[in-house]
Amino acid sequence: MTQSVVPVSLKVNGVTYPVEVPIDRNLLSTLRNDVGLTGTKEGCDDCECGACMVLVDGKPVNSCSYLALQTQGREITTVEGLAQDDELHKLQQSILEAGGVQCGFCTPGMLMSACALLAENPNPTRDEIQLGLSGNLCRCTGYARIIDAVAKAV
Amino acid sequence: MTFLIAWSIDDAVHAMAEGARPVAGGSDLVVGARHGAATLPDQLVAIDRIADLAVIEDTPHGLRIGAGVTHAVLMSHESIVERRSALADAAALVGSPATRNVGTIGGNVMNASPAMDTGAPLVVLDAQVELQSTQGTRTVPVADVWVGPGQTAAGANELCTALLLPPAVQRMGSAYVRLEYRRAMEIAIVGAGAKVVLDREDNIADLAVALSAVAPTILAVESIDVVGRPINEETLDVVAKAASAQAEPISDLRASDDYRRHTIGVMAKRAVAAAARRASGERIAVPVNRSVGIGASS
Numbered sequence: 001m002t003q004s005v006v007p008v009s010l011k012v013n014g015v016t017y018p019v020e021v022p023i024d025r026n027l028l029s030t031l032r033n034d035v036g037l038t039g040t041k042e043g044c045d046d047c048e049c050g051a052c053m054v055l056v057d058g059k060p061v062n063s064c065s066y067l068a069l070q071t072q073g074r075e076i077t078t079v080e081g082l083a084q085d086d087e088l089h090k091l092q093q094s095i096l097e098a099g100g101v102q103c104g105f106c107t108p109g110m111l112m113s114a115c116a117l118l119a120e121n122p123n124p125t126r127d128e129i130q131l132g133l134s135g136n137l138c139r140c141t142g143y144a145r146i147i148d149a150v151a152k153a154v
Numbered sequence: 155m156t157f158l159i160a161w162s163i164d165d166a167v168h169a170m171a172e173g174a175r176p177v178a179g180g181s182d183l184v185v186g187a188r189h190g191a192a193t194l195p196d197q198l199v200a201i202d203r204i205a206d207l208a209v210i211e212d213t214p215h216g217l218r219i220g221a222g223v224t225h226a227v228l229m230s231h232e233s234i235v236e237r238r239s240a241l242a243d244a245a246a247l248v249g250s251p252a253t254r255n256v257g258t259i260g261g262n263v264m265n266a267s268p269a270m271d272t273g274a275p276l277v278v279l280d281a282q283v284e285l286q287s288t289q290g291t292r293t294v295p296v297a298d299v300w301v302g303p304g305q306t307a308a309g310a311n312e313l314c315t316a317l318l319l320p321p322a323v324q325r326m327g328s329a330y331v332r333l334e335y336r337r338a339m340e341i342a343i344v345g346a347g348a349k350v351v352l353d354r355e356d357n358i359a360d361l362a363v364a365l366s367a368v369a370p371t372i373l374a375v376e377s378i379d380v381v382g383r384p385i386n387e388e389t390l391d392v393v394a395k396a397a398s399a400q401a402e403p404i405s406d407l408r409a410s411d412d413y414r415r416h417t418i419g420v421m422a423k424r425a426v427a428a429a430a431r432r433a434s435g436e437r438i439a440v441p442v443n444r445s446v447g448i449g450a451s452s
Contacts, residue, residue, distance in 0.1 A: 024155065
């Protein structure tokens with residue numbers, strides 16, 4: 001058994017970060033405060049809004065409600081991991097072009113859910129896109145342009 | 155605090171014998187702790203990497219669903235979608251893709267929420283819960299595990315290791331429907347699960363109905379006297395009246411007790427109707443809520 005603050009290596013976007021985290025610290029807080037990647041947002045902090053969505057071993061996870069220590073040995077992908085070198089991910093390019101970003105706070109979470117959806121279902125219908133993004137809230141856009149953006153990226 | 159990753163059931167039950175509490179997806183435990191509903195246990199054992207808990211075995215003796223099987227797997231597994239459809243209907247309605255990806259059937263059962271979606275299907279499908287500790291293994295009918303909201307009959311040292319379902323019989327169909335205000339991240343306003351077995355004349359040979367969110371625990375509806383009769387408006391009304399009469403709903407921010415008492419009858423009737431259609435061989439895609447247009451449309 002280990003003690004209250006645990007040294008752990010987290011692999012985020014292909015980079016290993018050695019950090020020390022309290023056992024009860026969630027992944028969101030660890031990413032933002034210990035790893036220093038602030039693209040992942042804290043919205044409701046209640047597993048409702050999806051602003052904190054990241055991928056763990058390729059699957060979407062609400063990082064506000066997942067213990068950081070549970071990701072030991074697993075691959076975490078955040079919004080910072082989408083663009084390669086200077087080139088935006090096709091979903092990022094698409095959401096820009098479709099006008100799916102207004103205040104931008106939900107965007108990282110939307111992108112990660114969309115990324116997981118397309119990895120599992122490369123040709124989703126509009127209804128499947130809606131269901132794939134159904135754990136993500138947006139208070140600005142009315143969703144239509146976000147869904148357009150995902151459809152366009154297919 | 156201590157945190158241990160268990161790689162086997164043996165690791166987990168030994169940690170629990172020393173006072174650790176299990177965490178699988180954390181979707182109830184971590185959220186609950188943050189709200190102050192229940193502080194995070196002092197000793198945690200992570201059970202989400204135990205391979206033996208993540209297995210579904212379909213044998214002539216029945217279906218064994220490992221406690222660590224996620225809702226995402228439940229809603230797409232052939233033995234469940236085809237032959238225990240109510241459980242797939244329910245799993246497909248839980249939370250969002252992210253919730254279904256981390257949330258497990260064992261966690262859902264042991265969290266013992268009276269509004270849980272998978273509970274009514276497990277009751278009508280006659281599920282047994284397998285509980286294991288360093289002292290041994292026992293099985294308990296699922297309805298006997300829940301003793302109150304958030305409370306189970308399991309000892310603190312007992313790990314839920316599997317749900318055991320009997321073999322599916324011929325001409326058996328099941329369905330789960332719920333009243334909801336939105337399509338995702340929703341908790342049932344009320345929900346109903348049903349199992350129907352039809353005889354050769356298409357009369358009801360067996361019927362079971364259980365209800366979500368209308369009592370302190372999932373409620374099995376008793377004394378529905380319709381065996382030997384056909385599925386029609388008259389028999390469906392018998393189901394609806396029994397469900398409404400036996401419900402013990404509360405009023406809260408989601409709905410009033412009167413509204414719940416009325417709508418649970420409607421949901422029970424729709425669950426039985428869908429289960430009967432499936433029993434007759436008709437395919438209704440999972441989840442029934444979407445296929446027949448119950449609940450929120452978008």
